[in-house]
Amino acid sequence: MTGTGTDIGFIGLGNMGGPMAANLIKAGHRVTGFDLSATSLDAFKSAGGCPAASVQEAVKGAKAVVTMLPAGKHLRAVYLGEDGVLSALTEPTLLVDCSTVDVESARAVAAAAAERNHAMIDAPVSGGVGGAEAGALTFMVGGEEEALDCARPLLEAMGKTIVHAGGAGNGQAAKICNNMVLGISMIAVSEAFTLAEKLGLSHQALFDISSKASGQCWSLTTYCPVPGPVPTSPANRDYQPGFTAAMMLKDLKLAQEASAGVGATTPLGAEAGQVYQLFCNAGNEEVDFSGVIKMLRGENG
DSSP states (O other): OOOTTOEEEEEOOSTTHHHHHHHHHHTTOEEEEEOSOHHHHHHHHHTTOEEOSSHHHHHTTOSEEEEOOSSHHHHHHHHHSTTSHHHHOOSOOEEEEOOOOOHHHHHHHHHHHHHTTOEEEEOOEESHHHHHHHTOEEEEEESOHHHHHHHHHHHHHHEEEEEEEESTTHHHHHHHHHHHHHHHHHHHHHHHHHHHHHHTOOHHHHHHHHTTSTTOOHHHHTTOSSSSSSTTSGGGGTTOOSSBHHHHHHHHHHHHHHHHHHTOOOHHHHHHHHHHHHHIIIIITTSBGGGHHHHHTTSOO
16 A cells, blocks of 8 residues: 555656645655656755656656656656666556556556556546646546555545546546547537627526526536636636646547547547637647637637
């Protein structure tokens, strides 16, 4: 069991990984971290972490390794590369990957880890930067139950909800399916508000009705894409991101790649990907994904 006071190596200390590592430190763990960004390493040090000069230095002597990386190619490089995690570890180690990547990469790295007697889970997250900072993330976990049991104290330090989705790669499968729903529903809610504006129906009136009727969904009641009805939504701060349009596009592309790989029919997911591609192409990569309503209104893009 991995408990309080564990030596942890943490790779990837960006907008999500940095706050997650900080919460592990707050929980009493000793965390050594590495990131390519000097700014991220400085913030990590300020939070009480020990910066490392390389991946291998970060994981040396660690009982557990946590990673938060941009994409599958980075996951493979960090774990399978000549100077990567697996080549650096000398004893069986718990590996927790919280990145959102393609299912194939997650399963390939897990298989390589298992060959070297390391327990590994894929545990992508939902909750955005706010959830990471508050320690309120949701983890969708793929891997063996025993590995999840070992990782649970670490996940509980970083989040509130932990769901076991099945074997290796199933955490990634759950994440891309969930975010395909999110991407589609945000476009639908944004279209509804755009139509309501044209018809002379106020934002508050539509919200009050749909939030209690059959149109109710998370994109409406928690992340409403117009200012006012939900004061905490990004629409009230000019769409400064909790979850960027670029990240949504990434997840929709992953969903389409997975759909093609297994022959699933996901036409709305494909169309949502096209909408977010247009939005990002118009220079909105770092805008919150709920800002897509601006493009639907014809304000940009």
